[in-house]
Amino acid sequence: MLSVLANDLPALQVVVPLVSAPLCLILARWPRIVWLLCLAASWTSLAIAIELLDQVLSGGTISYAMGGWAAPWGIEYRIDAVNAYVILIVTGIASVVMPYANQSVAKEIPADRVPLFYALLMLCLTGLLGMTITGDAFNVFVFLEISSLSMYGLISMGRDRRALTSAFQYLVMGTIGGTFILVGIGFLYVVTGTLNMADLAMRLPEVTQLRTLHTGFAFLVVGIGLKLAMFPLHLWLPNAYAYAPSTATAFIAATATKVAVYALLRFVFTVIGPVIAYQDLPFGEIAKVLAVLGLVTGSFVAIFQENVKRMLAYSSVAQIGYILLGIGLATVMGLTASMLHLFNHALIKGALFMAVGCLFYRTRSVRLDDLRGIGRKMPWSFGAFVIAGLSLIGVPLTAGFVSKWYLVQASLEVGQWPLAVLVLGGSLLAIIYIWRVVEIAWFGSPSTRAAEATEAPLGLLIPTWILVLANLYFGTHTGLTVGVANLAARTLAEGLR
């Protein structure tokens, strides 16, 4: 039985969460069973992801023909070091967020909508995993829309009515982005006649209609840029993160943009090829400029936010800048830094948003004024925020330090010391906005809301602290992350120079 399933692991990776979504609705009368089902589904996904990564590390690329139809005609699932690593990030975060969801969702979502929330969460996970695992360009679009549509639903479930308008705003921008990606894929199809990524990569060098190819690439970059909140296209992100329910924010902030970054890497390095992207077209320069603008403005705007979740959202825009900077450098070292930060930022932002969710659980507010003095009332929740905040800044011994260290090295390696200075400058700005929260929440005299607060329940604290401890663990034990990130970067950079 198990050996039969073992051959179909790539399909199961997507099918397990996909099947559990409608089951959530069927079992809607028993919310506890729905939650247990989602917990089981996400832990199964994580187990499959670990097994797949192990297979890739020992045996190289896995190619799986969906439905038994051979590659260029059927849909191929293709797993190499790059997407096995991203799948591990997504399923890992899902597995930690799901135990957290139980109490947080019960408090924030009206009881009759709880099963719907879990169904959407599972669909979102399906979409993100599908986008990552597939080797078919059109399939990316389909899974992207599955994850996006469920995300609009998740965001709109926030208690504040502004959740509705921010979900609508995201829907408009997200749909434009998705349609741009569709146009881009169409242009690639029209010049090659294939949708399989490996096949596209093989046929694109023979293409003579470069104008069509370049246009298609531009559409893809703008479309994916909207999804990953590349600097001037980030406008949907702050409100969406700020007003979504805590569980949804923690999951989306830690995974959605990461998967979009992966899609960008896949199209730039595997499909189009770095020669066209970096030499014929100025993708590297554009990525670097937008990255720098994003990390400076994102960090600056974050300093002036009164809403802690909104502040963290702007900080996400800045962190996307770091990831994009490594991609813009187009060296193995730069890509390693980006892949590392993909992983570390998922840990950092997951932990931060979950810690803020703990504070929200008791105080019902994420405004700085209301959180005055909360640190002494909820030391464990706020302690988690502080340690994850240190990791965000990039203090040594935390995960954030490792990726910034590599990014600084990558900038110096190509002789661009101003970029290294900017990376460090961004960290200084992060100190300011994290310190602002610490100062108010720890040293301020308690607000009325904070005075009544007690420590968050263990059901929320344990998952939060698992992520916080992971930040510390991966800050000191870099073997696994750096090793896999470096392997992934080298896989991507095969076509480089």
Add this chain to the structure above:
Amino acid sequence: MRFLQLYNYEIAIFLAMVGLYIVVSSGNLVKKIAGLSMFQISVFILYISMGVVEGGTVPILIEGVQRYSNPLPHVLILTAIVVGVATTAVALSLVIRINEAYGTAEEDEIHEQDESF
């Protein structure tokens, strides 16, 4: 007369621009959704135009016929239509909820109440 021969592509570009313009310029959320749908539909036309093979017929086995139009873009666009319908449905239901919460579906009136747009 190459310009006229490519008329379906020009229609697609025109529709895309009109759709995007409505999304950006209109303050009414329902009209925005209409614009968004137009923008998506323009891409459907683009895809279907790509599948045309000169002198080809419908892609069904017919005796004595050798040239068929490419059916793959049609299949892709069936999927994209489903996505478009789903998006429109989600968007409209969001507008209903927004209208319940704010009593209006006009962007500037919502902004006056909440500064969230």
